[in-house]
Amino acid sequence: MKNNIRVERAIKNITQAELAEKVGVSRQTINTIESNKYIPSTLLALKIARVFGKTLEEIFSLEEND
Amino acid sequence: MSSIPYIWYRKLDKMSKTKYLFPYNSRFLGIALILVHIPIKLIWDAHYPGGYDHNNPISPGSETPLFSPPHLFFIGTTLMVLVGLFLIAFSKEKIEDEQIVQLRLDSLRWAIYLNYAILLFSLVFTHGSDSKHILMLNIWLPLLFFILRFQWVLYRLNRSSKSDETKL
Numbered sequence: 001m002k003n004n005i006r007v008e009r010a011i012k013n014i015t016q017a018e019l020a021e022k023v024g025v026s027r028q029t030i031n032t033i034e035s036n037k038y039i040p041s042t043l044l045a046l047k048i049a050r051v052f053g054k055t056l057e058e059i060f061s062l063e064e065n066d
Numbered sequence: 067m068s069s070i071p072y073i074w075y076r077k078l079d080k081m082s083k084t085k086y087l088f089p090y091n092s093r094f095l096g097i098a099l100i101l102v103h104i105p106i107k108l109i110w111d112a113h114y115p116g117g118y119d120h121n122n123p124i125s126p127g128s129e130t131p132l133f134s135p136p137h138l139f140f141i142g143t144t145l146m147v148l149v150g151l152f153l154i155a156f157s158k159e160k161i162e163d164e165q166i167v168q169l170r171l172d173s174l175r176w177a178i179y180l181n182y183a184i185l186l187f188s189l190v191f192t193h194g195s196d197s198k199h200i201l202m203l204n205i206w207l208p209l210l211f212f213i214l215r216f217q218w219v220l221y222r223l224n225r226s227s228k229s230d231e232t233k234l
Contacts, residue, residue: 025163
């Protein structure tokens with residue numbers, strides 16, 4: 001699964017720490033999601049999408065081998 | 067619905083949300099307990115230079131009281147270290163989010179696998195009192211493996227995200 005959180009963050013001009021605080025996780029978790037090392041739960045993914053005011057599919061997408 | 071079961075329900079609900087972990091600060095109590103056992107061990111060894119075997123469980127018909135000095139020593143050292151390790155292992159992180167929960171579970175599985183591999187191996191290749199000592203070690207070995215592995219993953223997680231932070 002890949003995502004464009006880093007891009008969305010740049011558009012909204014918020015840091016990893018600020019996003020982490022908004023969705024109630026640690027900054028490290030946001031970091032590992034951005035670098036595709038950790039796949040968030042549906043709950044967390046929905047919360048992240050809500051912060052950016054977008055749908056889930058606009059932020060997260062499946063890769064070919066998923 | 068009467069009010070008492072509802073209170074129980076609320077309590078259970080709260081407990082499931084806290085994931086049965088101790089508060090963050092209880093890790094310091096755990097470290098304190100482990101440190102406290104060191105002087106007890108030193109004083110005991112000074113008193114009984116030859117060592118004093120822990121004879122529990124007592125065989126039937128024996129006159130030895132349950133809380134004999136060696137048994138109290140056992141409680142004050144082995145069991146205190148056990149409780150200390152337990153508190154360190156299962157205290158919450160500052161932010162106990164879903165990734166931490168996953169790492170915790172991974173480390174727990176890893177610790178159990180390793181522990182049972184070592185246990186099986188040593189029970190095959192030991193006999194007599196050595197086997198008893200290995201079972202004694204197993205009181206706290208899984209917890210120790212878990213703590214080491216969990217802290218190592220947390221360290222790696224922090225390090226990798228720190229190096230990313232400087233790039234941003």
